[in-house]
Amino acid sequence: MTGAGGLAFDELHGGYADTTVVRGVSGTVGPGQVLGVLGRNGVGKSTLLKMLGGVVVPSAGRVLWDGADVTRMALQRRLGRGISYTPQDDIVFGELSVADNLYLHLENRNPARYAGLQQAFPLLAQRQAQRAGTLSGGERKLVSFARALALEAPLTLLDEPTEGVQPENVERMGRLVRERCTRAASFVIVEQHLEWVMSIADTLLVLDHGEVVLRGAAAELSRADVERHLVV
Ligand SMILES: Nc1ncnc2c1ncn2[C@@H]1O[C@H](COP(=O)(O)OP(=O)(O)OP(=O)(O)O)[C@@H](O)[C@H]1O
Ligand SMILES: [Mg+2]
Known part of the structure; x- marks a missing residue:
């Protein structure tokens, strides 16, 4: 495992206090690639993503990004290295406007960053002045998705970006990711x-239970194979 020119994580273990949630998870993501992480509720998906993003420090294992060991590097420093992390919950500042939320991580309010995103999701332009706390759950997810994409980070970590989002916007999100x-x-x-x-x-x-129970190329796995591990 080198991790050069991409992300590699090796035998990650960890969780919260004395609870181990993730148990020996490894994977790689090359440049221009998407890794999808699936599993039933509570199996450790978000915890794994937090380890990749620098929110939870693994108790064992390594995270390599572009050839460098970032295992113990905190979120802010990872962002400086091109890793953007978007959590599952608490994704907007409710008291701030949509516009303030969108520009939160950008040093200047260069509207060009949002030109394509506003075209895909007109709501982002229409609701700029609205308090983000008054948006629906799916609309908040769109704001956080757009904010992540506007960073144009080499590596973007997204935790359930489509939760509650309208089908037509879900499809557009997929197209933007592939683009x-x-x-x-x-x-x-x-x-x-x-x-x-x-x-x-x-x-x-x-x-499942913090371990990898299935992995492979998305084109080669059947829906039935994957679903078998998702039913309770
Ligand atoms: N901050 C925390 N402190 C203690 N335990 C936590 C914390 N966050 C998550 N857990 C526990 O860790 C386990 C895995 O949680 P995690 O959020 O990683 O699961 P998940 O697969 O993302 O679930 P979901 O599909 O519901 O989002 C759960 O038992 C959860 O209760
Ligand atoms: Mg989760």
Whole structure:
């Protein structure tokens, strides 16, 4: 495992206090690739993503990004290295406007960053002045998705980006992700929306009880194979 020119994580273990949630998970994501992470509720998907993003420090294992060991590097420093992480919940500042939320991580309010995103999601332009706390759950997810894509990070980590989002916007999100991949951006996407993630991912990891129970090229795995691990 070198990790050069991409992300590699090796035998990651960890969780919260004395609870181990992720148990020996490994994977790679090359430039321009999407890794989809699936699994039932509570199996450790978000915890894995937090380890990749620098929110949870693994108790064992390594995370390599572009050839450098970032295992213990905190979120902010990872962002400086081109890794953007979007959590599953608490994704907008409710008291701030939509516009303030969108420009939160950008040093200047260069509207060009949002030109394509506003074209795909007119709501982002129409609701700029609205308090983000008054948006629906799916609309908040769109704001956080757009904010992540506006960063144009080489590696974007998204935790259930389509939750509650309207089908037509879910489809557009997929197209935007694939369009970024043509420019060598990489993604790790935790998802419940099986069909969507199978249609945009290059490779899939399915977790159960913190371990990988299925992995492979998205094009080679059947929906039935994956679903077997998702039913309770
Ligand atoms: N901050 C925390 N402190 C303690 N335990 C936590 C914390 N966050 C998550 N857990 C526990 O870790 C386990 C895995 O949680 P995680 O959020 O990684 O699962 P998930 O696969 O993302 O689930 P979901 O599909 O519901 O989002 C769960 O048992 C959860 O209760
Ligand atoms: Mg989760």
